[in-house]
Amino acid sequence: MSTASTASTLSPSGFDFVRALVHRESAIVLAPGKEYLVEARLSPLARSRGLRDVQALVEAVRSSPDVESTQLIVEALTTNETSWFRDGDPFTGMVQVVLPSLLAARTPAEPLRIWSAACSSGQEPYTIAMLLKDALPGAGERVRISASDISREMVERTRGGRFSQMEVNRGLPAPLLVRHLTRAGNDWQVNPDLRRMVTAFECNLVGTLPRTGPFDVVFLRNVLIYFDIPTKRSILARVRALMRPDGWLFLGAAESTLGVDDAWERVPVGRSSAYRPTRPNRGA
């Protein structure tokens, strides 16, 4: 992320206000030194309200707080960059290791439930959908993918399944592009058969978790890094409660359950690794 081009207008107390607001609403920790991030992410919101800069936006919200502004600030600061096949190894592992294991353990009538727990604009759930569609006959009926994000805007984008030219350039192999997406004006849109596999909804991981489980596989990647340890522990325990006892959890490459929640076993999955519950969590 570039920091050079953004001149900060934000006062130290303004930054502290935003930090406290984001932590209260989402439990996400904005470390000191992230002033540039706040500046860069909130500038469009300030401009859209005709305010001169981010400091003016913060002052307006501080003097008269409202739910909509709070939501928009949280969304702007919790929306993460994403791409197709981001860190591709977990996806390969899902198809080559996890899927055969699940198929062996389930009857053909049982649905396979997958949760993409911080789906951003939808690339992750649709990556999962297209891989399973290609690997598993009948996946369209059998696989149910829950896709959630804290941001209403991202959930709506996921539902639409529309991606700009720049977005489809980011890591989507051309053979999959032409098999699973079609042109829609200047954009590309995921085909209806894949969109039917994905149900998108808002979910704040520190709030109420989805009731669309129990899940066979959970993708919770590159999101725990934003939380403090007690919050990570709570999220992992509550996610565990929503998983099948023989389920699989994928975290980001820089994330681990180690030292956070000891009820998981790390197992190699191809060139990647996943986590499996060693005991169910009935208390959550």
Add this chain to the structure above:
Amino acid sequence: MHALVIDDSRAMRRIVGGILKGLGYTVTEAGHGREALDVLVATTAAGGAVPDLACVDWNMPVMDGLEFVTAVRAQPAWRSMTMMMVTTESEHAQVVRALAAGAHEYMIKPFTPDAFADKLSLLGLVPQGEPA
């Protein structure tokens, strides 16, 4: 790693070549498909290895990108070269046509250096130790 950058725009050759050099590639440029084929013929005649990667524009004078891809696919000695179309042609049918002709990947202009590196990573063509 060695890449052949084929584009009639000198500016585009410089942009694509610059990204590739930043990833550790050596780069050979050609202004159209015929010139690129000449490079391959000369390389093969001298007993050299064909480039690992060809980045191929579609619309070029003399020989366009699709003709180039088709010609390369017809020559078994050149099969090891991965070909990625890099073009403004963005219709679904065109991507299908290029893949059917033998292109391995398809990058639609404009693109960012990160997106370019992502594509190379998918193809297993990011040199070890270089940032993707």
